[in-house]
Structures are given as C-alpha cells and as structure tokens.
Amino acid sequence: MRGAYPTVSSRRMRAHQQEDANRPERTTGGGTSTVRRALVYLPPALLTVVALQQMVLSRTADLVPWKGGGFGMFSSVDSERSRIIRAFVIAEGREYPVASSIDELGRAVPKAAAYPTRARLERLAERMAELPWWLDPETRAASPDRGTGKPRRRIRPTAIRLQIFRIVFDSASRGAERLLLAEVTREVP
C-alpha cells in the first residue's frame, strides 16, 4: 500500500531542486543588452551609496544613526525619539521659551532635530521668525497661537535661538543626561 501515498522526496521536488541548483549566477538571456544586465545591480548599488552617505553624515554631521537608510538602527542610544529641540523667542531684551510644538512648521522641526546642520537650523529659525508670536503672561512662554483663554500679548522677535540635544547614557552609573549637539541664534532683520 505504500505506493498509494506520495513520498517527501518526490521526483517533481527533486527536479525543482536540481533546476534551482543548476540555475546559473548570470541572470540574463542571450539577447539582453549590457545595460539591461547591469541594471540588475542597481538596487544593491543604490543601497550601498545611500548607506555609505548615511554613515558618513551620522559621524560627521550628527545625523541620527537610526534614520537615513544606513541600517544603523539598534547601534546607538541616540534615536530620533530621544532628540530634544529647544526654541527661544528673543524679544524686548528677554528670552522666552517656545511652549508649543509649532505645528505651523510641519515636518521642519523633527527634521532639524534628526539632522541639525547649521543651514537647516538657520532656515528653521527664519521660518519661526516669520510667525506671529504671542506671550502668555502667566507662563512667560511664547507661542504662535493667540489662544482662546487668557489674553496674550503680541511680541516682535529680535532673534530666534534653537538648541538640539541628544541623550547620553553612562552604563556604570546608570545615569542619563542631555548633550547639546547644535545651537543657532538667528537675528531677525
């Protein structure tokens, strides 16, 4: 009765395995052009270029190691979620912290935190300077939102200051703290 049931190493499966094993490394047929053959290597080439660029930028320009296609995830405490951005509106000779998440600037803020180049931070500060700023008299915090509750006073910034921090951890003392990565103060003309 044994023959009535299929066996694991059926002839068909063996044939497939043989076919796979015999498949040549070369991936093209006879009439294919050289360009088409070379195209096969485009995705690995792109991966290599992007990853090398990310590795260089994360070591030289504080690009967060987890992002940017360099496969640096799970290699550093410094992830995009642990980056901290501090912004101050300088007006009337005083410095007021920005209290809200500044939704008006969209993705510019998290991008500046993830890759805080001087040019990027200055552009962000310029865009912030263009917003209308209101001062909460109670918290002494500046916000681009006029608010609906207590009356807020309009302030005109003379400069915007931005600071980007990362988290560092000391394994021996189990202590975590902030480390300043970049700082920019942009005067408002």
Added chain:
Amino acid sequence: MTSQASGSVAMARVPPLERLRGEALRFWRLPNSLFEDERRFELIGVMTLLVSIFHLVSIPELNEVVFVFAIAGVLDRRLLRWPAFWFALSAGLIVNHFLLWHTLDNHKYLLTYWCLALGISRLQADSLGAAALNGRLLIGLCFLFAAASKLLSPEYMDGTFFHYTLLTDRRFSGVSDIVGGVTTEAMVANGVAMRDLARPYGAVEHVALNDGPRIAAMAQVMTWWTVVIEGLIALLFLLPRRLRVGALRDAVLLIFMFTTYPVATVVGFGRVLTVAGLAQTENRLGIERALYLAAFVLLPAYRFPFARVFRWFIG
C-alpha cells in the same frame, strides 16, 4: 467487487500512522505548489505588496495611492509581470523617502530597493534568477551595514546601548523583567524619568535609571550575539554562489529571525527579509521556502505578550 470498492477496502486496511503520513504529505504539497517557478514570482510579488499595504508609513495621500496600487496587483496578478507596475510603486516609495526620511525605518528603504529589484528582474530573461540575485545582495548588504554601524559605535560595543535599551524600551520589557530582573514598576519609573529628561524646558538635567541584577550581563550577551549573527549573515549572503553555502545562509537568516523578533518585534523588517529570503533561497533541503513563507505568516504572532503571560503564569 468493483475496483472502487476494492480501493475503499484497501484504504481501510492502511495503518493509521501511514494514513496520517499521507495526509501530512498532501498538506505539505499545498504550499509547495506555490513555489513552482511560474507561481513563485507571483507569490513573491503578492507578499511584497502585502508588506507595502500593512507596513507602509507615509503621508496620507501617498498611503492611499500605494494601497490602491497594491490591491490592484494582488487582485490582478498580470500586473506583477509588468516592470512598469513595480517601477511606479518604487517611484511612489522614493518620493515618500524624500518627504519622510527623518521618520522612516531602514526596512522601508529595503522594501523600496526590493520593489525596484522586482521591476528590473522583469526586464531580464531569467526574472527569478535576477530576483534571487537581488534578494541575496540586498540582504547581505543590509546586514553588512548593520554590523558595521555596530562595530563602529563605541556605545554599542561596550554594551551601553543594550543596557540603556533593556532599562527603557518597552519592547524589551518582557525579557528585561523575566531574564534581567527589572520589575515592571522599575521599568515604569525609568520611563517617567526619561520623559522628564526629554522635556525641552524641564529642570531635570540628569536622571539615574533603575537597574536589574542581570541586566549588564544580558546587555553583553545581546551585544555580541547580535553583531556576530549579523556579520555572519552578511558574510554568507555576499559570498559567491559557487561556494554552495545556500543551506547555511538560509539557516542563519532563519535563526536570526526566530531569535531576534520575539525580543525586538519589528514585523515589517522581518517580513521584507522573508520575501527577499524566499526569492533567493536555493531550497537545498527542500523546506526553506516553506519556512520563509511560514515566517512571513507567523511574524505578527511575536507581538503577543508572551513574557507578560509567562510572568502571570509563574506569579
């Protein structure tokens, strides 16, 4: 007695074990029929589209476009044979990378390269061979850069990264609790401390985290295990095919997936790896394709809080 009747009598005489074996083999043939050459590209294509649908992070408008596109490909498999279909999908994903590079995880990049590779492979005379070559190289390079990033990072190599992660990352809380000895209360307190530290204008400049008795040793083991297995995968996948390390290559990648993702559940990454793994495998032992397919299906099960259930069970 008719031949049908004699057949039934013969079946009735089959020992139960033999019958069970026959049923198991019939069941085994089911997924294997999907691996035949013509259907395999379709299977790989559909799996890729499912990853795009379930694991895409993008701006809302693009999300909808990719969703519709991917559903169309799943429903009409002829689309999977058009290079233009894959190039259009890749173009959408590339636009997404430019817009959201600061939030996209690395496996989203891998998925984009993979979609591009599938389009290019359809331009080749041997599409499956081209997809296999890309699967092998993309996995190898991804792990090469992952291992290199770790080797070049002092805070990784001295165990600091895993020490910090085991004390603060909720994805690791189960293993930190059961193996490392960090209580749930300590983990929650660490989370609160880190949130205080991360407040932009908060007065807290430094926090000391609660530790566990075995966390430092665990961090060392995880540090070395990860970098060794990632380096090994990179080496095996980048070695030329003539060295015939196909079976070993699949074994190490599958070990990586079955040991890493229960702890650090990154289902999207795991699934991209299973699709590329399935495409490149030489199936030397005859079970690798089925294992990759099973891993693809079962990966979300790792999200089940096994550690919490285990902790509850042992009190």
